Amino acid sequence: xxxxxxxxxxxxxxxxxxxxxxxxxxxxxxxxxxxxxxxxxxxxxxxxxxxxxxxxxxxxxxxxxxxxxxxxxxxxxxxxxxxxxxxxxxxxxxxxxxxxxxxxxxxxxxxxxxxxxxxxxxxxxxxxxxxxxxxxxxxxxxxxxxxxxxxxxxxxxxxxxxxxxxxxxxxxxxxxxxxxxxxxxxxxxxxxxxxxxxxxxxxxxxxxxxxxxxxxxxxxxxxxxxxxxxxxxxxxxxxxxxxxxxxxxxxxxxxxxxxxxxxxxxxxxxxxxxxxxxxxxxxxxxxxxxxxxxxxxxxxxxxxxxxxxxxxxxxxxxxxxxxxxxxxxxxxxxxxxxxxxxxxxxxxxxxxxx
Numbered sequence: 532x533x534x535x536x537x538x539x540x541x542x543x544x545x546x547x548x549x550x551x552x553x554x555x556x557x558x559x560x561x562x563x564x565x566x567x568x569x570x571x572x573x574x575x576x577x578x579x580x581x582x583x584x585x586x587x588x589x590x591x592x593x594x595x596x597x598x599x600x601x602x603x604x605x606x607x608x609x610x611x612x613x614x615x616x617x618x619x620x621x622x623x624x625x626x627x628x629x630x631x632x633x634x635x636x637x638x639x640x641x642x643x644x645x646x647x648x649x650x651x652x653x654x655x656x657x658x659x660x661x662x663x664x665x666x667x668x669x670x671x672x673x674x675x676x677x678x679x680x681x682x683x684x685x686x687x688x689x690x691x692x693x694x695x696x697x698x699x700x701x702x703x704x705x706x707x708x709x710x711x712x713x714x715x716x717x718x719x720x721x722x723x724x725x726x727x728x729x730x731x732x733x734x735x736x737x738x739x740x741x742x743x744x745x746x747x748x749x750x751x752x753x754x755x756x757x758x759x760x761x762x763x764x765x766x767x768x769x770x771x772x773x774x775x776x777x778x779x780x781x782x783x784x785x786x787x788x789x790x791x792x793x794x795x796x797x798x799x800x801x802x803x804x805x806x807x808x809x810x811x812x813x814x815x816x817x818x819x820x821x822x823x824x825x826x827x828x829x830x831x832x833x834x835x836x837x838x839x840x841x842x843x844x845x846x847x848x849x850x851x852x853x854x855x856x857x858x859x860x861x862x863x864x865x866x867x868x869x870x871x872x873x874x875x876x877x878x879x880x881x882x883x884x885x
Contacts, residue, residue, distance in 0.1 A: 563840065573630075591668035600640045613692055652750040680707065694806075
């Protein structure tokens, strides 16, 4: 009997089994950002938006980033969420998870990378994926706002940043309890090539880039207009022009080297880290995920047969399988206290304060 191709995970890991008609990777990827889900999420958990406050974070060297923080009145822990490329704090997949986490008693901070979430006006230079120092700086400011440590969950390109944060957190003064990366970009060249080969996905991402460079020029008309980036229909070609003409990299390979996550980079990993990804993700090659199996005792890989790119929608009611799965993962570190114990803890805290 042939072995299963799934390298996944520990035996206790639940399996994602979507309803019939929702098993294709494309359907799952499409539903990840399906706007009706945003409305359904708001209806089931309006408290998240009521509690949400916008903040500008000092990321160091004059860089400003934005975040939306929903502080839970009786928080069991803090969770920071990081969107994917051209996503934001309000992306469907991120907002849905934030609702679920807040409803379960977590304080939630939704972190925007530079030029995401309508923040093109905050910094004159454009976003690129090698801007790691400002992410560390922004997270240090977020940690102050949170009042303590946090767990970090990132999606897609945000998952790549999440893994790099996990690698550098101890040296960067971050009290990071655990990191979870969902469908993370591992090798950006392979992902870009996969996008170029996908007729169903490519127009969406090209359109997103057109909008963001237009917004950047509108916010900073005295700067470059990026017009030459709009001439091509290949993300690989656009990426090369962007990296070499506007970001100061010697070549596209030079740029990609800054955020390619080769297995050997995980040797010093000290933070408990989980990757959740899917075999049918059309833009994250499954071999990139499999190559990380066993590279560190701190890294756990959960590879599902289905899920597409950050989808994991389980049924026609558009309910997420991923959100309760992430709650399970977080609960391993933050078990729910019984009401009597919570009351005792509050009493002890009040006594200590008095």
